[in-house]
Amino acid sequence: MSVEKMNINVIAAGIGQTNVGELWDVSLRELAAEAILGALKDSGNLKPQVIYVGNMLAGSASRQANLGALIAEDVGMRGVEGVTVEAADASGGAALRMAYLAVLSGAVDAALAVGVEKFTDVIGSESESFISQMLDANFEAAQGLTPLSLAGLLFHRYMHEYSADREAFAGFPEVAHANGATNPYAMYQQPMRIGAYQKRVSKDAWVLNLFDVAPYADGAAAVILTREDVLSRSWEHPLVKVIGSSLVTDALSIHDRPSPLVWDAARLSIERACRGAGVMPKDADFFEYHDATSLHATISLEAAGFASLGKGWTLAKPEIIGLNGKIPVATFGGLKARGHPLGATGVYQAVEAVMQLRGEAGENQVEGAKLGLIQSLGGMASTAVAHVLARQ
Amino acid sequence: MSVEKMNINVIAAGIGQTNVGELWDVSLRELAAEAILGALKDSGNLKPQVIYVGNMLAGSASRQANLGALIAEDVGMRGVEGVTVEAADASGGAALRMAYLAVLSGAVDAALAVGVEKFTDVIGSESESFISQMLDANFEAAQGLTPLSLAGLLFHRYMHEYSADREAFAGFPEVAHANGATNPYAMYQQPMRIGAYQKRVSKDAWVLNLFDVAPYADGAAAVILTREDVLSRSWEHPLVKVIGSSLVTDALSIHDRPSPLVWDAARLSIERACRGAGVMPKDADFFEYHDATSLHATISLEAAGFASLGKGWTLAKPEIIGLNGKIPVATFGGLKARGHPLGATGVYQAVEAVMQLRGEAGENQVEGAKLGLIQSLGGMASTAVAHVLARQ
Numbered sequence: 187m188s189v190e191k192m193n194i195n196v197i198a199a200g201i202g203q204t205n206v207g208e209l210w211d212v213s214l215r216e217l218a219a220e221a222i223l224g225a226l227k228d229s230g231n232l233k234p235q236v237i238y239v240g241n242m243l244a245g246s247a248s249r250q251a252n253l254g255a256l257i258a259e260d261v262g263m264r265g266v267e268g269v270t271v272e273a274a275d276a277s278g279g280a281a282l283r284m285a286y287l288a289v290l291s292g293a294v295d296a297a298l299a300v301g302v303e304k305f306t307d308v309i310g311s312e313s314e315s316f317i318s319q320m321l322d323a324n325f326e327a328a329q330g331l332t333p334l335s336l337a338g339l340l341f342h343r344y345m346h347e348y349s350a351d352r353e354a355f356a357g358f359p360e361v362a363h364a365n366g367a368t369n370p371y372a373m374y375q376q377p378m379r380i381g382a383y384q385k386r387v388s389k390d391a392w393v394l395n396l397f398d399v400a401p402y403a404d405g406a407a408a409v410i411l412t413r414e415d416v417l418s419r420s421w422e423h424p425l426v427k428v429i430g431s432s433l434v435t436d437a438l439s440i441h442d443r444p445s446p447l448v449w450d451a452a453r454l455s456i457e458r459a460c461r462g463a464g465v466m467p468k469d470a471d472f473f474e475y476h477d478a479t480s481l482h483a484t485i486s487l488e489a490a491g492f493a494s495l496g497k498g499w500t501l502a503k504p505e506i507i508g509l510n511g512k513i514p515v516a517t518f519g520g521l522k523a524r525g526h527p528l529g530a531t532g533v534y535q536a537v538e539a540v541m542q543l544r545g546e547a548g549e550n551q552v553e554g555a556k557l558g559l560i561q562s563l564g565g566m567a568s569t570a571v572a573h574v575l576a577r578q
Numbered sequence: 579m580s581v582e583k584m585n586i587n588v589i590a591a592g593i594g595q596t597n598v599g600e601l602w603d604v605s606l607r608e609l610a611a612e613a614i615l616g617a618l619k620d621s622g623n624l625k626p627q628v629i630y631v632g633n634m635l636a637g638s639a640s641r642q643a644n645l646g647a648l649i650a651e652d653v654g655m656r657g658v659e660g661v662t663v664e665a666a667d668a669s670g671g672a673a674l675r676m677a678y679l680a681v682l683s684g685a686v687d688a689a690l691a692v693g694v695e696k697f698t699d700v701i702g703s704e705s706e707s708f709i710s711q712m713l714d715a716n717f718e719a720a721q722g723l724t725p726l727s728l729a730g731l732l733f734h735r736y737m738h739e740y741s742a743d744r745e746a747f748a749g750f751p752e753v754a755h756a757n758g759a760t761n762p763y764a765m766y767q768q769p770m771r772i773g774a775y776q777k778r779v780s781k782d783a784w785v786l787n788l789f790d791v792a793p794y795a796d797g798a799a800a801v802i803l804t805r806e807d808v809l810s811r812s813w814e815h816p817l818v819k820v821i822g823s824s825l826v827t828d829a830l831s832i833h834d835r836p837s838p839l840v841w842d843a844a845r846l847s848i849e850r851a852c853r854g855a856g857v858m859p860k861d862a863d864f865f866e867y868h869d870a871t872s873l874h875a876t877i878s879l880e881a882a883g884f885a886s887l888g889k890g891w892t893l894a895k896p897e898i899i900g901l902n903g904k905i906p907v908a909t910f911g912g913l914k915a916r917g918h919p920l921g922a923t924g925v926y927q928a929v930e931a932v933m934q935l936r937g938e939a940g941e942n943q944v945e946g947a948k949l950g951l952i953q954s955l956g957g958m959a960s961t962a963v964a965h966v967l968a969r970q
Contacts, residue, residue, distance in 0.1 A: 213716070245637045245664075249719060251711035252666040255827040255960035259834060265846065267825045268961070269672045272637075272662040274644040280661045284676065291683035319643035324605070327641060433659045435647040442651060454657065568647035569660070 200229025240281030278532025279562025279571030348496030357502030366523025373525030430463030532562030592621025632673030670924025671954025671963030740888030749894030758915025765917030822855030924954030
């Protein structure tokens with residue numbers, strides 16, 4: 187029996203999110219609660235029987251385990267099933283995947299995925315170093331590599347391998363910031379100044395510059411998945427279904443892969459999610475990609491099949507990836523401008539996709555959006571999670 | 579649609595485990611690999627499409643996130659779906675629950691749950707303090723409470739409330755050590771000396787003494803769940819099914835509960851797992867309980883309905899809870915003598931239950947065991963996971 191035969195339609199019925207940023211005066215539990223209460227209200231007060239918490243750093247940074255129990259209690263859902271799901275900065279996508287499987291299993295009527303990260307104002311002052319947990323501790327982090335320095339090395343290699351035009355990459359953050367400018371939840375709500383990218387081609391992480399790198403941040407987002415028959419009659423949003431879902435891993439260490447610039451898990455997760463949904467990536471009206479760095483952006487576009495190997499950067503133009511382009515990306519600012527709250531990011535993507543497909547995206551609306559593709563990556567796509575959402 | 583109607587029989591088809599102890603010369607990935615390779619072999623070389631990793635401390639203690647990708651690669655399963663599931667020291671039970679749901683969903687043919695914890699020889703020297711992550715960081719750990727000191731306080735309260743006989747609790751570790759003595763994987767493979775408990779009624783954690791407390795440890799255990807139609811013909815073990823499963827949370831902070839000595843999640847998880855299985859707890863031929871401390875042992879017996887409130891300790895006698903007793907517990911030593919490798923413990927319980935039900939438990943065999951009940955707790959039962967396993 188495959189998932190497609192089960193005839194359970196999984197509906198994304200409730201969404202909620204908090205501002206993204208350095209939220210010094212808000213705690214992890216407050217962030218999660220704000221997003222969840224928003225999603226519960228938006229869902230017409232569904233009562234999820236399970237909470238999957240996407241989070242990467244609460245143990246290290248806040249010395250807090252067992253977020254399932256903590257958060258369930260805090261939002262008045264004491265007793266529901268609740269666990270933390272972790273896959274580095276793909277944790278949010280992984281939590282969404284677990285919620286999808288739970289609804290599909292028939293074991294629950296409604297499942298809530300909340301991604302939450304509290305990165306600032308944490309116990310100890312080493313939050314930056316915690317980020318390196320997404321690499322191989324023994325073979326990468328132990329050598330002093332961080333995700334950013336590794337991305338810088340790979341970016342350098344990418345430029346060499348494919349003779350890419352360094353200046354062309356400016357299009358990625360330009361589009362992200364243009365979209366973030368009209369997203370009230372975004373960390374950076376201003377467009378990039380003309381020429382800013384070129385001025386900053388200093389080597390913040392060897393070749394990568396400030397604008398090539400998404401900011402780690404605090405934030406929380408929540409999505410409630412359910413079946414159509416469970417929805418309240420008074421619930422009046424356009425129906426958005428999750429029609430494809432896939433989670434794939436790859437070797438954690440870059441040195442264990444056939445090529446450091448071909449991210450198999452990123453490709454396979456999209457292929458499988460689309461195959462499950464019976465669509466092609468090119469059918470998507472937008473692509474919420476995981477633009478943790480400009481390297482991630484270009485490789486993601488290649489992995490999804492929007493560009494051939496070594497050519498992802500050629501799409502980095504507003505007329506192609508902007509809101510009115512052929513394949514809009516980062517429609518609410520992406521990781522670069524909305525911000526990258528690590529374990530929450532994958533759920534933000536889902537929230538934003540639902541807003542697009544409902545036609546509730548305001549100034550960020552992709553006109554007539556009917557099919558959305560979202561992808562959450564952990565590290566250098568050691569974990570890749572893809573979902574396909576569709577408006578009925 | 580409820581889970582019971584789906585007619586998928588979930589089989590526990592492969593088991594593996596490592597020694598439990600202070601394993602200074604073995605890494606987290608080596609531990610996980612040993613358990614998984616054992617389970618794969620035992621399963622007749624099934625090919626699970628998903629790995630759920632039950633782990634509590636790798637982020638904090640080993641600075642390693644994304645264990646799903648790390649471990650899948652290390653055991654030759656690159657590319658499979660893999661995430662970490664965390665619920666404090668119930669993480670192993672939670673990973674088993676996720677594997678159960680995945681098989682039940684029909685999305686995968688076989689799912690592997692591995693619990694792994696590397697507690698010694700970690701980055702930094704604060705591993706003891708990491709344990710407090712299972713409490714509420716803001717309201718409990720911030721006051722200096724540790725799980726052990728909190729258990730000590732609650733034990734004191736228990737003694738007062740119920741006028742329990744302090745000496746009677748000796749039966750819990752006595753039974754655990756008697757069973758651990760013949761378990762080659764156990765951390766402590768010797769029976770307790772007569773009178774040892776009484777001699778140690780010093781106040782290691784206020785009222786709790788050394789023998790009341792399970793040792794935190796390193797270790798890994800793995801279980802592969804699948805459907806009957808997927809099993810290889812050459813696979814020749816007696817068939818063990820997972821017929822009930824439940825995960826329930828409670829308020830993380832003890833002060834938020836109606837009573838600090840009544841653990842609702844512990845009770846509810848057993849009630850629901852047994853109801854799903856169509857059995858009563860008293861039908862069980864053994865009960866692998868979460869004896870993190872003698873307090874946990876006595877409250878667990880009450881929560882499962884084997885004793886009334888305040889009377890769990892009256893069962894602490896070899897003739898009742900020993901291998902030939904009415905309700906054998908900790909049949910391979912339990913947390914106390916096998917050891918408590920935190921996020922791995924819940925999977926050890928499953929491995930041990932399968933050995934019992936197959937009749938492969940050797941000197942630890944509960945004669946004629948047909949039905950087993952296992953329960954994994956996070957902290958003070960902030961998370962409780964129960965499973966019912968049955969021999970066909």
